[in-house]
Amino acid sequence: MNLEQIAECHKSLGDKTRLRILSLLKVEELCVCELVEILQMTQPAISQHIRKLKNTKLVKERRQGQWIFYSLDGSIYPFFQSILDTLPDMKNEIEELKKSGRKVFCN
Amino acid sequence: MNLEQIAECHKSLGDKTRLRILSLLKVEELCVCELVEILQMTQPAISQHIRKLKNTKLVKERRQGQWIFYSLDGSIYPFFQSILDTLPDMKNEIEELKKSGRKVFCN
DNA sequence: TGATTATATAAGCATATACTTATATTAATG
DNA sequence: CATTAATATAAGTATATGCTTATATAATCA
Structure with missing residues (x-):
């Protein structure tokens, strides 16, 4: 892994929305439509x-x-x-999604 | 520390030149003119x-x-x-600086 | 004090980024 | 097989970023 790649990684981490996505994925895997719902952003943006x-x-x-x-x-x-480890816990946001009936269940 | 601050930190880390500066500072403290010399960039850029x-x-x-x-x-x-810990060791670059006689010594 | 050295800041410009809206792709379903 | 749902991609735009050159500030020194 070279400096260019490390820089790219941090560029990727250098956005609040992406940090929120990662925080949410810490709780569990999610699909785009769920992230759209939780983050209240457009689907292409997500x-x-x-x-x-x-x-x-x-x-x-x-x-x-x-x-x-x-x-x-x-x-x-x-x-x-x-x-x-420094990203916030977002269990509550996922809970809200489940309560709203918008959680995707499949298997 | 909130997500905005964490994002700002990673933006700061998301540039190859700044990663090189940090790698160099891992070896020892340096002044701008030394970084200019090692990185071969203009003084305002540094x-x-x-x-x-x-x-x-x-x-x-x-x-x-x-x-x-x-x-x-x-x-x-x-x-x-x-x-x-993931940044490269730059002892050699500092050694080169010393050999070139451009290292700043003071105190 | 005036010149020199180190550093910071400002303004300008080209490229990158994060959004928007519109459209394409892919899988499921009636 | 046509429609719907989930996702991806493209094009356009406003703002951010990283450089440049020019200039300002600050400390040293002759």
Whole structure:
């Protein structure tokens, strides 16, 4: 891993919305439509943030029918876990999503 | 520390030149003119990078006569040390500076 | 005090980034 | 097989970023 890659990783981390997405993914894997619901942003905006997180290998995806579930990765960055540790707990936001009936359940 | 501040910190880390500066400061404190010499960049470019690192509390300064020596800080970020650990060793670059006779010695 | 050295700041410019709206792709379903 | 739902991508735009050159500030020194 060279300096250019490390810089790209931090650029990816250098946005409040993406940090919120990572904080949410700390709780559990989520799909774009759920993130749209929680973060109250447009679907393309979320998709573009996810793309950046994917390109920098901070999240990985798992397709499940019509949904794509995103979850934390970051395994190539030795410092990633300690960064995650400083992100806030977002269990409540996920709870709210479930209460609103907008949680995607499938398997 | 809120998400906005964490994002600002990572923005600060999201630049190759600033990562090189931090890598160099891992070896020892340096002043702007030494960084100019090692990184072969203009003095205002270096000063502006240093300003960003200072604003995000990743480096601190110590004035010594006409020089200002910059050194690592980052004490407010629990993850900073693990990021530093992934940055390359730049002892050789500092050695080159000393050999070139451009190292600033004072006290 | 005037010149020199180190550093900071300001203004200008080219590129990058984060959004928007519109459209394309992909999978499920009736 | 046409429609719907989830997601991705493209194009446009406003703001941010990283450089440049020019100038200001601050400390030293002759």
